[in-house]
Each structure stands twice: as C-alpha cells, then as structure tokens.
Amino acid sequence: MHLREILFAILGVHITGIHSDSVLDEIWHEWMRLNGKTYPGRVSEIKHKQTWERNYLRVLEHNTEKDSLFRMELNFLADETFERTPMASAKLTKDTLRFQPESDLIVSFNDILLPDSWDWRTKKAVTHVENQGQLGDSQAFAAKECVESFNFIKTTDLLLASAAEMHDCCTATGFATETVFDCVHNIGGLCEDYYYPSTYGQCRNNSCTPLAKVSGGQRLPTGDEEAMKSAVYITPVLSLVDASQVSFQLYQEGIYSDPQCSNSTVNHALQVVGYGSLNGMDYWxxxxxxxxxxxxxxxxxxxxxxxNMCGIASFSSYPV
Incomplete structure (x- = not known):
C-alpha cells in the first residue's frame, strides 16, 4: 500500500468530530514514521508540528469542499512552510512585458491544427521524475528536462541530462534574465548526468562531452495560453509559476486552481508536457x-x- 494510502486510512478514522491532542499526537508520530522525519531537538519538532497541525486542518477543510476540482494531502512537505523559495521571485514589470525573441529561430504556429489533448509522456519523450533535493533549483531541472525532450524529438535519443550543469552554468544566480536555452547553446549543450561532476558551484561544461544540444530559445507572449498550447504541441515548455500557496505544496490530484495564486509573481519552475480537458475544464x-x-x-x-492560473503563461519559453 502507498504511504499516502496508509496515512489517509488513519485520517479517515478521525475525519469527523473534534480531534483531541492525543489523537493528533498519534497521527503526527505515524506521519513522521511514514515520511522518515527526524528533528535536531524538541524545539525544532514542536515548531514543525505546529505547522503540520495547521496544514492538517487545511487538508481536512479543503477536501470536504464539494466544488473543489482537486484534493490536498498531508505529504512529506506538510511540516514545512513555503516561506523558503528555491529561487528569487520574478515579477512582471513594464520591462518584462516587452517579450522579444531571444533567438533568431522563430517557430511559426500558423496553420497548425492542434488536437484537443496532447501528452508527450505517451510519446516516450520525457525522462523519469526527479527530486531537486539539496540543489534546490527547480528551474535547472525544468529547463534541462525541456532540453532532454527537445533532443529526443530531434534525434529519438532520450538522454538524462545534467541538472547540476544547468545549475552551475545557467541558473545558479536565480531566474535567468535571458532564456536559459540561449545559455545552453552558448556552453555547447548539456552533458549526460552521469558524466558531469556531482559537486556544485562552478561551471565545468568542459569536463564532459555535451550530447543534448539546442540552437537557442524562444519566449512566448505573456499570458497567451493559445500560443503556449501550440508550443507544447511542438515541444515541452518551461513555465515559471507561483507555487507559494499551501494548496500547491500539499497538492495530491485533480485540476489545480487557487484564487490566491498570483499570475504576475512567480517562484517555481515546471515542465509543461501536455494539455487536455476533463468535464469541460481545460488543464495543463x-x-x-x-x-x-x-x-x-x-x-x-x-x-x-x-x-493564466498561477502565471503558467506569464514566463514561458522553449528550446529551438
């Protein structure tokens, strides 16, 4: 049985009524055990438990809302606040609204007949899901994943590229002011993950042979989800989003939306690999x-x- 299934079996017993301290303590310690959580001291544990209790109540409240299109869960992030951001936030300003191509290679979407749904996973064009872990740079992962997929579409060779190289050479300073794909072109491409040094902090692109290459990058018009749909049909897209809401942190399944989510201030990166619709609701x-x-x-x-939920189309680009 999946860890979340075990935990929610426990939660299901206590989903109604007032939860006593002893019941919460029982669920808390079982959650710690299932997620392998340990803390350096009692003060640290109490602090994390207080955050976990607030999130516990949020999950129960949200999942009883009949009109919600998604569910939340007490996942491994439930004891953390989202005040920590892996990268500095980017905001839409008058300057950033002037989106110009960062590459001379511009893909025209005219006359493209788009299917109602598309998923690059079914085309075997995406690698396995990774965990950014201590690197803490979601842009490095999402960008290198787009390079992997683009390389596969061109060559049918699916390589696991180095997120560490992307970080060291292109994204270590935060959100790139120029498209990260131009950076990948400038360093000659990305190496396979296995061959790039595992220590971070210095660009070592000359230490291995780059195999996943691009000619540059193309930004999409701000907030234009139709243009983004056309781009995703051509190749997976890098999108920067607002992931600061607890609802995002504790997302479990369903079509995510949150009215508190910003479409102009973003702090996290995702790879958009497809689109579709369910019961009249469109999704990425x-x-x-x-x-x-x-x-x-x-x-x-x-x-x-x-x-433009959570700014999904505010800062989006793709390799060319």
Missing part, C-alpha cells in the same frame, strides 16, 4: 521536481484558460 500537464511522492506521481494538472 506539468512535471514537478519534488519526486514521485508529490502530486500525481510527481505531476500536477493546472487549470488552463482560467485567467
């Missing part, structure tokens, strides 16, 4: 970098054509 298929135990085996579907 996005791969995260928090491992298989988050969301739907590492994926999230985000509401599409719903006022």
């Amino acid at each position: 298929i996005c791969r995260n970098s928090w491992g298989l135990y988050w969301g739907m085996n590492g994926y999230i579907t985000i509401a599409r054509n719903r006022r």
Whole structure:
C-alpha cells in the first residue's frame, strides 16, 4: 500500500468530530514514521508540528469542499512552510512585458491544427521524475528536462541530462534574465548526468562531452495560453509559476486552481508536457521536481484558460 494510502486510512478514522491532542499526537508520530522525519531537538519538532497541525486542518477543510476540482494531502512537505523559495521571485514589470525573441529561430504556429489533448509522456519523450533535493533549483531541472525532450524529438535519443550543469552554468544566480536555452547553446549543450561532476558551484561544461544540444530559445507572449498550447504541441515548455500557496505544496490530484495564486509573481519552475480537458475544464500537464511522492506521481494538472492560473503563461519559453 502507498504511504499516502496508509496515512489517509488513519485520517479517515478521525475525519469527523473534534480531534483531541492525543489523537493528533498519534497521527503526527505515524506521519513522521511514514515520511522518515527526524528533528535536531524538541524545539525544532514542536515548531514543525505546529505547522503540520495547521496544514492538517487545511487538508481536512479543503477536501470536504464539494466544488473543489482537486484534493490536498498531508505529504512529506506538510511540516514545512513555503516561506523558503528555491529561487528569487520574478515579477512582471513594464520591462518584462516587452517579450522579444531571444533567438533568431522563430517557430511559426500558423496553420497548425492542434488536437484537443496532447501528452508527450505517451510519446516516450520525457525522462523519469526527479527530486531537486539539496540543489534546490527547480528551474535547472525544468529547463534541462525541456532540453532532454527537445533532443529526443530531434534525434529519438532520450538522454538524462545534467541538472547540476544547468545549475552551475545557467541558473545558479536565480531566474535567468535571458532564456536559459540561449545559455545552453552558448556552453555547447548539456552533458549526460552521469558524466558531469556531482559537486556544485562552478561551471565545468568542459569536463564532459555535451550530447543534448539546442540552437537557442524562444519566449512566448505573456499570458497567451493559445500560443503556449501550440508550443507544447511542438515541444515541452518551461513555465515559471507561483507555487507559494499551501494548496500547491500539499497538492495530491485533480485540476489545480487557487484564487490566491498570483499570475504576475512567480517562484517555481515546471515542465509543461501536455494539455487536455476533463468535464469541460481545460488543464495543463506539468512535471514537478519534488519526486514521485508529490502530486500525481510527481505531476500536477493546472487549470488552463482560467485567467493564466498561477502565471503558467506569464514566463514561458522553449528550446529551438
């Protein structure tokens, strides 16, 4: 049985009524055990438990809302706040609204007949879900995943590229002011993960042979989800989103939307690998970098054509 199934079997027993301290303590310690959590001292544990209790109540409250299109869960992040951000936030300003191509190679979407749904996973064009872990750079993972997929579409060779190289050479300073795919072109491409040094902090692109190459990158118009749909049909897209809401942190399944989510300030990166619709609700298929135990085996579907939910189309680009 999946860890989340065991935990929610426990929660199901206590889903109604007032939860006593002893019951919460029981669930808390079982959650710690299932997620392998330990803390350096009693003070640290109490602090994390207080956050966990707040999230416990949020999950129960949200999952009893009949009109919600997604569910939340007490996953391995339930004892953490989302005040920590792996990268500095980017905001839409008058300058960033002037989106110009960062590459001379511009893909025209005119006359493309798009299917109602598309998923690059079914084309074997995406690698396995990874966990950004201590690297803490979601942009490095999402960008290198786009390079992997683009390389496969061109060559049918699916390589696991180095997120460490992407981080060291292109994204270590935070959100790239120029497209990261231009950076990949400038360093000659990305090496396979196995051959790039596992220590971070210095660009070592000359230490291995780059195999996944691009000619540059193309940004999409701000907030244009139709243009983004056309781009995703050509190749998976890198999108920067607002992932600061607890509902995102504790997402389990379903089509995600949150009215508190910003479409102009973003702090996290995803690889958009497809799109579709369910019961009249359009969605994007996005791969995260928090491992298989988050969301739907590492994926999230985000509401599409719903006022640019969480900024999904505010800062998006793809390799060319």
